[in-house]
Amino acid sequence: MPFKLLCPLAGLILLSAAFLPHGSRAQAGVAPPPLLLMPLPADVALDDGTFRVTADFTIGSLSDVGPRLRKAAARFQARLAGRTGLFLSQDVFATLGWTEGTSLFLKSAREGRLEPNEDESYLLLVGSSRIVLDAPTDLGILRGLETLLQLLASDDKGFYFPCLQIGDRPRFTWRGLLIDAGRHFMPVDVIKRNLDGMAEVKLNVLHWHLSEDQGFRIESKSFPKLHELGSDGFYYTQDQVRDVISYAADRGIRVMPEFDIPGHSTSWFVGYPELASAPGPYRIERRFGVMEPAFNPADERVYAFFDAFFGEMAALFPDPYMHIGGDENEGKAWDANPAIRAFKTNHGLADNHALQAYFNGRILKILAAHGKKMIGWDEILQPELPRDIVIQSWRGRDALIKAAKLGYAGILSNGYYIDLCQPASFHYANDPLPDDAGLGEAERKLVLGGEATMWSELVSPETVDSRIWPRTAAIAERLWSPASVRDVEDMYRRLEAISLRLEECGLTHIKNRDMLLRRLAGTDDIDALRNFVDVVEPLKQYKRHSQGLTYTQFSPLTRIADAAFPESRTARLFAAAVDDFLKDKDRETAADLREQFEWWKANQAALIPVLRDSAALREIEPVAADLARLAEAGLAAVTAVESGIAPGPGWAEAAEAAIKEARTSKAHVELPIVPAVEKLVRAASGR
Numbered sequence: 151m152p153f154k155l156l157c158p159l160a161g162l163i164l165l166s167a168a169f170l171p172h173g174s175r176a177q178a179g180v181a182p183p184p185l186l187l188m189p190l191p192a193d194v195a196l197d198d199g200t201f202r203v204t205a206d207f208t209i210g211s212l213s214d215v216g217p218r219l220r221k222a223a224a225r226f227q228a229r230l231a232g233r234t235g236l237f238l239s240q241d242v243f244a245t246l247g248w249t250e251g252t253s254l255f256l257k258s259a260r261e262g263r264l265e266p267n268e269d270e271s272y273l274l275l276v277g278s279s280r281i282v283l284d285a286p287t288d289l290g291i292l293r294g295l296e297t298l299l300q301l302l303a304s305d306d307k308g309f310y311f312p313c314l315q316i317g318d319r320p321r322f323t324w325r326g327l328l329i330d331a332g333r334h335f336m337p338v339d340v341i342k343r344n345l346d347g348m349a350e351v352k353l354n355v356l357h358w359h360l361s362e363d364q365g366f367r368i369e370s371k372s373f374p375k376l377h378e379l380g381s382d383g384f385y386y387t388q389d390q391v392r393d394v395i396s397y398a399a400d401r402g403i404r405v406m407p408e409f410d411i412p413g414h415s416t417s418w419f420v421g422y423p424e425l426a427s428a429p430g431p432y433r434i435e436r437r438f439g440v441m442e443p444a445f446n447p448a449d450e451r452v453y454a455f456f457d458a459f460f461g462e463m464a465a466l467f468p469d470p471y472m473h474i475g476g477d478e479n480e481g482k483a484w485d486a487n488p489a490i491r492a493f494k495t496n497h498g499l500a501d502n503h504a505l506q507a508y509f510n511g512r513i514l515k516i517l518a519a520h521g522k523k524m525i526g527w528d529e530i531l532q533p534e535l536p537r538d539i540v541i542q543s544w545r546g547r548d549a550l551i552k553a554a555k556l557g558y559a560g561i562l563s564n565g566y567y568i569d570l571c572q573p574a575s576f577h578y579a580n581d582p583l584p585d586d587a588g589l590g591e592a593e594r595k596l597v598l599g600g601e602a603t604m605w606s607e608l609v610s611p612e613t614v615d616s617r618i619w620p621r622t623a624a625i626a627e628r629l630w631s632p633a634s635v636r637d638v639e640d641m642y643r644r645l646e647a648i649s650l651r652l653e654e655c656g657l658t659h660i661k662n663r664d665m666l667l668r669r670l671a672g673t674d675d676i677d678a679l680r681n682f683v684d685v686v687e688p689l690k691q692y693k694r695h696s697q698g699l700t701y702t703q704f705s706p707l708t709r710i711a712d713a714a715f716p717e718s719r720t721a722r723l724f725a726a727a728v729d730d731f732l733k734d735k736d737r738e739t740a741a742d743l744r745e746q747f748e749w750w751k752a753n754q755a756a757l758i759p760v761l762r763d764s765a766a767l768r769e770i771e772p773v774a775a776d777l778a779r780l781a782e783a784g785l786a787a788v789t790a791v792e793s794g795i796a797p798g799p800g801w802a803e804a805a806e807a808a809i810k811e812a813r814t815s816k817a818h819v820e821l822p823i824v825p826a827v828e829k830l831v832r833a834a835s836g837r
């Protein structure tokens with residue numbers, strides 16, 4: 151079908167994705183509504199006009215329809231109806247071929263394979279009377295349908311899609327999310343709603359971390375004591391695993407299991423202590439950190455066990471890759487065992503690193519015999535291993551570069567540790583393959599992509615979504631969109647819109663906060679509490695582990711630190727306003743800042759009785775007091791900067807003391823407005 155039938159070509163402007171947010175139809179003299187796409191497509195050509203969505207919207211196909219496409223179209227139709235409130239009355243795929251009256255034509259040549267380097271590209275043409283989505287594989291159709299849903303907009307005449315042409319393809323083939331079900335078990339519904347979220351932002355690998363010191367999370371028919379004794383009953387049955395794999399496959403997502411060996415393995419030994427390097431007995435580990443227990447690489451029974459175990463798992467998981475972990479084995483259990491020390495000597499293995507390389511080599515052969523390729527954390531990088539393994543870099547991008555130079559494919563996770571509660575902008579700036587990576591063309595091709603990692607020391611099924619979303623959408627854009635897409639402000643503009651849409655698939659990343667606050671406060675009158683928590687963030691990095699309380703698997707994750715979003719939007723906008731004010735001394739910005747400070751002060755008065763009435767909230771009283779003092783200092787600072795009249799003697803010292811006090815961590819949270827208030831105070835006092 152020629153494009154001009156869809157949209158008049160006159161007035162068409164080709165926009166590179168990088169300029170898309172600012173793209174304008176200058177000829178027509180009107181700015182287009184900003185597109186709220188994430189990830190941004192590779193190429194977008196906007197046109198005048200709209201496709202109006204009405205109740206007779208229908209989906210047809212120009213090619214054979216496989217089961218995945220059929221289900222995807224039905225889901226699309228349900229979501230479109232849900233968003234528009236329209237009673238879409240027609241069947242899905244009632245029409246084949248160029249049928250008059252069909253709204254959306256889908257066309258794909260074949261079913262895509264769920265493996266790296268498969269074609270996920272698509273072409274989306276939205277004209278005023280029909281839409282065509284054309285892709286080499288049905289995976290491209292899935293990606294394009296998500297783009298189309300993101301394009302849905304409304305005005306006074308109703309819902310519409312803007313007329314445009316999108317040509318899109320991923321920059322990286324491996325775009326993953328790791329969910330750690332080991333440290334805290336994540337039930338199937340948590341996994342499924344996150345798969346839906348992943349599909350919305352075009353992520354295509356669920357890395358399912360299934361075993362840890364703290365839990366063995368999958369049913370094994372061959373070795374039932376693994377899940378019976380190693381999980382407290384929190385494990386996935388094999389039927390549930392098949393269900394998740396099929397749910398993911400319907401959304402074009404691979405499911406790659408990780409069984410972390412030889413370390414991180416205490417839970418395996420509760421049922422099978424004979425596989426460990428020390429005699430045991432073993433109990434499920436409840437603490438977090440790097441533990442000593444490790445498989446015994448010198449015992450042939452261990453390799454026989456893995457042959458049977460990986461045989462069973464290889465039959466269950468269709469993905470070409472099996473992740474063996476391999477991280478953080480310090481070798482203490484190996485050093486303590488004389489038989490293992492003798493084994494090293496007899497085999498000419500100079501150190502534990504060489505011993506682990508030997509172990510990996512044996513595991514690699516076992517996996518290969520069961521038709522699986524091996525992937526592991528960067529510790530497994532050993533030049534003697536064959537070149538079809540994949541290295542997952544967590545300690546630094548250097549490992550990825552080093553691996554590529556040695557001819558190994560790799561994916562980046564360093565910089566995508568979403569459990570550390572860093573801002574979306576931090577992850578967004580982290581590129582797996584920057585221009586200055588120092589790699590040749592062939593080496594660059596070995597960088598396959600990256601994965602966000604949701605480690606679960608400090609998340610429960612209740613809070614996990616709020617640590618994954620929406621920040622992971624920014625990582626998804628880094629992995630899908632062209633490298634030139636880098637505008638941070640525009641990323642946040644779109645991220646906010648996408649975050650709301652992610653609720654559509656049941657993700658709890660937004661609503662969970664109010665649920666926790668209601669429970670903590672013991673009332674549904676939580677406005678003052680919410681206003682306060684809005685400028686609170688959980689402590690970053692691993693700082694929560696060094697604040698006097700030892701977190702274990704059984705610790706409560708229901709405090710303000712758990713309710714607070716990892717990144718405060720209010721604090722981000724406040725910091726930007728402070729920067730603007732200090733640059734321009736603009737009166738309007740000054741008034742905004744003053745209003746914000748007054749508001750925080752007033753909120754404190756409303757908050758005090760709420761905190762007093764709840765024993766669970768009392769720990770944040772000093773944090774609330776800090777915020778009130780910062781507001782007081784900020785208010786005086788704005789007035790001083792604006793008037794040019796320095797505050798009275800002793801003011802600067804008192805303000806600096808308030809800032810210092812606000813910086814000392816309390817209740818495992820921090821106040822992200824501190825640096826901006828400090829800038830104001832310094833400007834006011836001329837320091």
Ligand code: ACM
Nearest residue numbers: 477478527544605
């Ligand atoms: C890791 O974070 N130990 C892979």
